[in-house]
Every structure is written in structure tokens, then in C-alpha cells.
Amino acid sequence: GDSVTQMEGPVTLSEEAFLTINCTYTATGYPSLFWYVQYPGEGLQLLLKATKADDKGSNKGFEATYRKETTSFHLEKGSVQVSDSAVYFCALLRYNTDKLIFGTGTRLQVFP
């Protein structure tokens, strides 16, 4: 079945460091791919999305590129801030369904 695999956390970085959180997926067809973020005490928020191969989603300095050949959608940010500390979830949505399939989440901790 469809699945999403994320790197285990926590990821601990100093402020202004470069961030990569790996995400790979298994799915039939051509899913849409998403990154959601969950800040402490808050609900899930859509961070960015890509709906077809080679699309790049971007928002708030975060980027991820839909790589069909490697079935990956890695999240990157050039310079993280303390306020980026949160749990990040990679997810997919198969084209003919409406249910999101999530990875297990990766906790990011950024220290000043």
C-alpha cells in the first residue's frame, strides 16, 4: 500500500544552520505531496505542496522538490530560526483518493 517514510528525529540545529529533512514515498500513480508543520500546542498547518513531478513547493523559506525518479520530497531551509522548532510531517494524497497518508513526523529543535 501507499506509505511515507521520514527520517527519525529529533533533528537538533543551531540557529542559521541549514536544514534537510528526508522524505520518501511509495504510491501507485502520481500522488500529490505535502509538508505539514505542527507547532507546540497547535494544529497541523500546511507548509507547502507539490502536485506533479519536478514541481517545487516553497513557503516561509522552506522548499521541497517532487522527485519522481527517487520518489522523494525532501524538505530544506537555508537558515533555520528558533521559531521553526516544531514537528514536520510529510504526506501524500493519491490522485483518485481524498485521504492523506502521513509519515511519522520529524521533530526539529533549533537552539540560539
Place this chain on the structure above:
Amino acid sequence: DTGVSQDPRHKITKRGQNVTFRCDPISEHNRLYWYRQTLGQGPEFLTYFQNEAQLEKSRLLSDRFSAERPKGSFSTLEIQRTEQGDSAMYLCASTPGGRERYEQYFGPGTRLTVT
């Protein structure tokens, strides 16, 4: 605030009791979803509605679980005869129809603890 709202935010109940949660989607969003999130895991799909019609149910949704959306607006999720394994965060999400249905907007969740 025009986001998805859920009530209550926290619920503690004893094993064997029934509980009901409510979700109010974003106005005019015709699709509504329920997910369950256990500690250290990503959300797992439970069920979803288009207007008042329940279109899909996960195998996770045992016969102790029932969801309704009677007028195509708010939705309720009821768990009968709760078990300790039901302890989780229950999330609701909504989307508009058409091309925008891929973006699901989540509520803050209801955290259920079964003692």
C-alpha cells in the same frame, strides 16, 4: 477566527464510557475528514464526508465508532464503550471542493484519554 474548530479540546473518560466529539469545518467547505493521531505517529485517516454523505471509512473505524454530518455542516464522532487503546488525538480537517480539495485545513484536535 474562521478556521476549523473542535470541541472539546480535551476529554478524560473511564473505560467503557461513550464519548462524542464535534467538529465545525470552515464555512462552505463541503468535505470533512476525521483522522486519529497517537503519540509519536502521524495522523491516520478514519473517515470523510462530502456534504452529508459519508464516502469512505477506514478499517481503523471499528463498529464502536460512528461519525455523522447530518446537515452537511458540523460533524460528530462518537466512540462507544471506550477502550484504553482509543486514547489519541482526534483531528478534523476540511477542504473546499473542486481543484482546491487537495489542501486540507486541520483543527486543533480533541485529545482523548481513557483511564
